[in-house]
Amino acid sequence: MSTVLYKRLALIGIGLIGSSIARAAKRDGLVESITTYSKSEATRAKALELGLVDTAVDSAEEAVRDADLVIVCTPLSAYAALGAVIGPHLKAGATLTDVGSVKQSVIRDLAPHVPAGVHFIPGHPVAGTEHSGPEAGFAELFRDRWLILTPVAGTDAAALQQLHTFWTRIGSKVETMEPQHHDLVLAITSHLPHLIAYNIVGTADDLQTVTKSEVIKYSAGGFRDFTRIAASDPTMWRDVFLNNKEAVLEMLGRFTEDLAALQRAIRWGDGQTLFDTFTRTRAIRRQIIDAGQETPAPDFGRNRPSGAGK
């Protein structure tokens, strides 16, 4: 299991995701050396201090120059300019991938800068926590989580297979998908949930009739669940919404329509509609647990009672 898959790995950006890749790739001996470029000098210093990388350089050109695998791990808003900078310095035969949460915009922003002979294969690990920065990463982040590749037309089969193997060795389950379909699927499974969570936490924060200390005290009634994803990185999420506008607006339209129906049921005392809606949602959680994508422990296992159910 210690076959080196890529000699030199370059991580452009080394936050939660980039640093988790570094940890897993080192642990499993998937690469010989890792270099990183981060815009922030403090982040570069932290990556070295944590032993995540062998070198940290102060330009993206330098980071990619000799790299066999380049993984872009920055917010989406940095991609277009970054593509222009690194394009001319990518090594022939190298693979360029990324971890961005939107895939059509990534192809729009990076593809024009990729020279012939470089394998450009966009990717997205469906994994994360609400924490950010190089300290927040951990090698197990990708274990049993899905990694979606959205290869463009004419992608080299061997290069695709190599990247597939890299992510599998890191612990991911790998799926291939059309970029447009990816953006629609993620709009409902990830982007809309984040928008809704940010929104309700914002609504609660604004309340004058209920003091903020009461919102915090009684948050165990359900509200606290939403604060987790609403604590996610603001720059990353701003960029997701700016770059997946159509799909998010489509899913948001459906959500709002459904919510209006529930609002009407509450106003008119239509208990049957409420009951029917609340009943069918239980089955979905069961399926997510059965698919290995969620813990079966009550309350996410927050409150692990030794005698629960006894």
Add this chain to the structure above:
Amino acid sequence: MSTVLYKRLALIGIGLIGSSIARAAKRDGLVESITTYSKSEATRAKALELGLVDTAVDSAEEAVRDADLVIVCTPLSAYAALGAVIGPHLKAGATLTDVGSVKQSVIRDLAPHVPAGVHFIPGHPVAGTEHSGPEAGFAELFRDRWLILTPVAGTDAAALQQLHTFWTRIGSKVETMEPQHHDLVLAITSHLPHLIAYNIVGTADDLQTVTKSEVIKYSAGGFRDFTRIAASDPTMWRDVFLNNKEAVLEMLGRFTEDLAALQRAIRWGDGQTLFDTFTRTRAIRRQIIDAGQETPAPDFGRNRPSGAGK
């Protein structure tokens, strides 16, 4: 710590909450005996089988007849009829309380049936999991969670103190509040979050363009968080919305208004509004963690890496 506080405890309904009270009261020696009445014969048999109660009777009248403390743990829709049934059989000097998630409706439905000499003190433990039934309960459910009492005018101070002590001994932190204020606070911290969660899970379930298996596969992107509270008991939650209509509609109106502003920001590419909204929400989670109402572990501790942050 083993002083008996109430000789005989009667639990009307013994699901997640009722059975957790039974477990905690037995463990801590707070009562001498526990009886229960549940509409369902299977639930009564299960409560006996699990050793949660000393007796299980087949009428509510019989359950309350000799009880010193009666706790109503049924869905809210059962309260009015139950009040009419038990009212004449409550013992002089007994305390009648409940665990319902709405408090104005509980006073409306129960108070008219409470005879003079019986202490009626509505209560609400802000605790729970997405599971239901007597098997789902555990004694630690109330540990460090808030219990809200909404006493009516003229409540006997000694009876109130006794009930306060009962919940404190079970592990709760106890707060007293006006019923109307309770219903407003819980509308934002509990009822609206459940409505939103049920709604987004329903929206996802309806999608034809994204298959259901994709919603489940990629749920770790955020969606799965919502499925937890959307797996809560449908009858209980139907009743909450039917009985706290005004406060829920008020909070829902604010939420929808705020969501429209975010929708507009996405449509017009207003990154600054998105960034500002997504930034201020982080602080709230920090405060909830500091208040001991949430785990500091990333991802609710679902994914407990031994080397996280190292």
